[in-house]
Amino acid sequence: YTLSDEEKESVRQSYEAVCEHLASDAVVAAPCLDDPLAEFVLCTDASDVAVGGALLQWQHPSGKGPGPPPTATLRNLGSKDPIMETWRTDHGWELRIIGFYSKTLVESQRNYPAFDKEGGAALLCVRHWSDLISYHPTTLFTDSSVAAS
Incomplete structure (x- = not known):
């Protein structure tokens, strides 16, 4: 067609x-570097031809959000969606997109095993946003169980 x-x-x-x-x-939001509770979330992925990721950040409309209650489970690691921290959403926090990054793999890199591509995606994204995420709490998410270990 x-x-x-x-x-x-x-x-x-x-x-x-x-x-x-x-x-x-x-x-796309500007990063908030003043609030120590404004944690970054880095989601990375790899395909057969490219790697990339998205940098997000928990931001509160007031600029300085309330902290977690004493009973809060940080990072909800046992939930179906660990990115969504219910204590944050319950207190008005929003997960805002800061930016996107991608890189097309050259021919030789396309032959790498999935583990290397996933690890490379994480490494390249961390390097790309190192000026923002250095010295700030950051959680990295990948869909690779091998690279996550």
């Missing part, structure tokens, strides 16, 4: 609208 010129233009406009939305203030 070949797209008509009209369909190609529609696809191009849709693509540009998605890119513009992803870059808008509604989606």
Whole structure:
């Protein structure tokens, strides 16, 4: 199936609208470096042809959010979705996107085992955002059980 010129233009406009939305203030937030409880969350992944990740941060609208209650389980490691810390959402915290990063793998890197690609994704993302996450609490999530161990 070949797209008509009209369909190609529609696809191009849709693509540009998605890119513009992803870059808008509604989606991407400035990092909060003043609040020690504004923990970073780094989610990384790898495919056969690329590696990348997203840097997020727990931010409170007031700029300095309340801390966890004494009974809170930090990082909800036993829950279905460990990224969502219920004590934070219960107190008005929002998980905001700070940025995205990706790198296309060269031909030789495409032959790496999945473990190396997943580990490489984590390493490249940490290096990419090292200026932001250094000396700040950061949790890294990967879908690789081997790389996570």
